[in-house]
Amino acid sequence: MSHETDWERPLEQRAKIVVERLNAWYGPVHAIHDISLTILDRRITAVIGPSGCGKSTLLRCLNRMHEVQPGARAQGEVLLNGENIYASGVDPVTVRRRVGMVFQRPNPFPTMSVFDNVAAGLKLHSLLSRTRFADTVERALRRAALWDEVKDKLKKNGAALSGGQQQRLCIARALAVEPEVLLMDEPASALDPMATLAIEDLMRELVQDTTIVIVTHNMQQAARVSDKTAFLLANAQGAGELIEYGDTPQVFTNPKDERTEAYITGRFG
Amino acid sequence: MPRIDFDRHLQQLQDELLLLGSMVEKAINKAVDALKRRDLEVSKQVVKEDDLVDEKRFQLEEQCIELIATQQPIARDLRTIVAVMQIAVELERMGDYAEGIGKISLMMGSEPPVKPLIDIPRMTEKATDMLSKSLDAFVNRDVALATQVCVDDDEVDALYDQVYRELLMLMIQTPEIIERGTYLLWAAHDLERIADRATNIAERVIFLVTGKLMEINVSKY
Amino acid sequence: MIGQYTRRKVTNYLMLTLCGLATLAAIAILLLVVGYTAVNGLPYLNLEFITQTARPLGEPGGGMRNEIIGTLILVGLASAIGLPVGLLAGSFLAEYGDGRVGTAVRLVADVLTGVPSVVIGIFVYIIMVRSMGTFSALSGGVALAIIMLPIVARTTEEMMRLIPATYREAALALGISRWRTIISVVIPGAMTGIVTGSMLAVARITGETAPLIFTALGNRFGFSGLLNPIAAMPLQIWRYATSAYDTWHQQAWAASFLLVIFVLFINISVRWLTARRYGYTR
Structure with missing residues (x-):
């Protein structure tokens, strides 16, 4: 009898994103140093670590959003299904359609209705497409567990929803373009505990057919929701390094590195 | 309804515990049956199968630790997980008693028992009944049933008294059978301990439901 | 204590x-x-004042129809040139204006805001009126547009910069291109502010007199094409007010009042717009 009965979902461990010796800078500031890790398909990977350890930078490198900031650049390889998204000739716009992102603060477009917010990624992709989006919008809202709450308010402004609803609206907006990977940058840090748990349940639901990478400074959240946990820490020069990467239960019951243990038990520093 | 995933894990944990319970119950019945029928093959099997019980218990404990580490359980969730951990230990110990009975049977070898087994199967029946009742009480969070299990322990104690006195008399009359008589006495003692462990489980159930730790019925042994 | x-x-x-x-x-x-x-x-101020043209000196009555139309045409022309250019320049400054070019453009715009309008009039006189050989409505419109330009550009920039980066990032992260993000997310968000700035710029140029002296010149007769001199209210006010005739003074007062009302109307509209922008109704 194996220890791994049906406790864990029996799922093939296929690599979705492979990060190889990734380095990133903001101008002269070295933000992350030589990070290599493999993100598994249809799993939730949590990235934890103290402030300034480069966890958000790592996340933003996975869909080439890092370089949007002035002076920011990245070096190394990020293989999405085996293809390097940093190879020359790769259009970052295309990468971002395949790897969506949800931000810390809910940021529905204030000038758009609930419907238009969800349809934004489809509508604004090209001037030409004039297809009807109603089906896609409904499906995205359903997947984000928001449909029942907003189906009568589709024409209302997205900013009129509650904080938790706004964040699920942003998730629906990201889902509407059907990305293969969803990056979440502290998606619940601006929400109350109930809305937070709702987002976490939603993540477990979504991960049935997408891959999720979540950055959080809330260790308990990482423990609750993720399958794999990566712990980052800034080195002496201030650049974030990968200290430990493993199955979440292992990291939280028996971390291999002293520094991980110190951080997750609150004895950091 | 939030925390769907955690709830599913909690349910799974309890299902696994019941599985362990039925494994132990089967082992007890099998061990006593083999002792009675003098079937050394089956006794060997019982001894060997205890490894599975031990393994299952460690697995359960690991899962409990994982849940505590990753899901930050509190209140009833926490009591459930703690209860599962402790009940798993009790069950594993019961398994060890079943293994002990298997070993006694092997030590007796091909020799016949000193007397036909009557009260020992009766003790077995009562003890396993207490075990399954205590697990039912756990599943249904049934304090009344759990209390009943604690009361039932007196019957097992009474049966043990009877077996003890009877065997003592026999051994005094015929000193040649002292060795075989002692073996049977051990087996009866193991069954008495199994019943005690069942009351421990019942007490855990009461803790789980009420949050209070208490000894319901102090066993005579 | x-x-x-x-x-x-x-x-x-x-x-x-x-x-x-x-x-x-x-x-x-x-x-x-x-x-x-x-x-x-x-x-x-009466209906006749608005619908009639000016009468010869000594005849009672008459109005400023030509001047009102002239002013509308000049303001329209200036807006048609100044608004799009200002909007684009402002967008450039907001989105790409962090480099040296942006700093230079911003400095030029700020200096231009401070240049006296009469200087702009002379400038347009030299490069347009002299080279084309005639005063014209077009040159008047260009002069007014130059006055508008820095105001529109700078308010557009400021308003676009007020749009939090999170919205831009949200759009970019959806795989929306940069220019589409600017047009569909940033500009709509800044729209009320941009409209406010534009309307204030229009209010500002409506009363400008000095640059028109060197460009539009004025015209006693009706509108006769963009390449001919054109009448304008501020010009006519200036001429009537500096004349020696009481009837002309009266007309100048009436026209002044009309201009004040127009500017006031624009300002009140702006207040109403901004109140809606920052009020709780969204």
């Missing part, structure tokens, strides 16, 4: 009174200007 407290109270009271008086003075001047032009202009 008590002494200090009393002193503070007196100082506080004194400063509050001074502030109140200064506010009163500012409001009083505004009311005086509006009231004075109203008292002098309102009696002569």
Whole structure:
């Protein structure tokens, strides 16, 4: 009898994103140093670590959003299904359609209705497409567990929803373009505990057919929701390094590195 | 309804515990049956199968630790997980008693028992009944049933008294059978301990439901 | 202790009174200007004033139809040139203006805002009127557009910069291209602000007189094409007001009042728009 009965979902461990010796800078500031890790398909990977350890930078490198900031650049390889998204000739716009992102603060477009917010990624992709989006919008809202709450308010402004609803609206907006990977940058840090748990349940639901990478400074959240946990820490020069990467239960019951243990038990520093 | 995933894990944990319970119950019945029928093959099997019980218990404990580490359980969730951990230990110990009975049977070898087994199967029946009742009480969070299990322990104690006195008399009359008589006495003692462990489980159930730790019925042994 | 407290109270009271008086003075001047032009202009403002053209000196009645139309055409022309250019320049400054070029453009725009309008009039006179050989509506429109340009560009920039980066990032992260993000997310978000700035710029140029002297020149007759001189209210006010005839003075007052009303209307519209922007109804 194996220890791994049906406790864990029996799922093939296929690599979705492979990060190889990734380095990133903001101008002269070295933000992350030589990070290599493999993100598994249809799993939730949590990235934890103290402030300034480069966890958000790592996340933003996975869909080439890092370089949007002035002076920011990245070096190394990020293989999405085996293809390097940093190879020359790769259009970052295309990468971002395949790897969506949800931000810390809910940021529905204030000038758009609930419907238009969800349809934004489809509508604004090209001037030409004039297809009807109603089906896609409904499906995205359903997947984000928001449909029942907003189906009568589709024409209302997205900013009129509650904080938790706004964040699920942003998730629906990201889902509407059907990305293969969803990056979440502290998606619940601006929400109350109930809305937070709702987002976490939603993540477990979504991960049935997408891959999720979540950055959080809330260790308990990482423990609750993720399958794999990566712990980052800034080195002496201030650049974030990968200290430990493993199955979440292992990291939280028996971390291999002293520094991980110190951080997750609150004895950091 | 939030925390769907955690709830599913909690349910799974309890299902696994019941599985362990039925494994132990089967082992007890099998061990006593083999002792009675003098079937050394089956006794060997019982001894060997205890490894599975031990393994299952460690697995359960690991899962409990994982849940505590990753899901930050509190209140009833926490009591459930703690209860599962402790009940798993009790069950594993019961398994060890079943293994002990298997070993006694092997030590007796091909020799016949000193007397036909009557009260020992009766003790077995009562003890396993207490075990399954205590697990039912756990599943249904049934304090009344759990209390009943604690009361039932007196019957097992009474049966043990009877077996003890009877065997003592026999051994005094015929000193040649002292060795075989002692073996049977051990087996009866193991069954008495199994019943005690069942009351421990019942007490855990009461803790789980009420949050209070208490000894319901102090066993005579 | 008590002494200090009393002193503070007196100082506080004194400063509050001074502030109140200064506010009163500012409001009083505004009311005086509006009231004075109203008292002098309102009696002569009637339908005829708006629909009739000017009559020869000595004949009673007549109006400023040509001048009103002229001003509308000039303001329209200036807006048609100044608004799009200003909007694009502002967008450039907001989105790509962090480099050296942006700093330079911003400096030029700020200097341009401070250049006296008469200088702009002379400038357009030299490069357009002299080279084309004629005063024209077009050159007037260009002069006014140049005055508008820095105002529109700078308010557009400021308003676009007010849009939080999170919205831009949200759009970019959806795989929306940069230019589409600017057009569909940033500009709509900044729209009320941009409209406000544009309307204030329009209000500002409506009353400009000096640059028109060198460009539009004025015209006693009706509109006769963009390449010919054109009449304008501020010009006519200036001419009538500096004349020696009472009837012309009356007409100048009436026209002044009309201009004040127009500018006031624009300002009140702006207030209404911004109130809606920052109010709780979204």
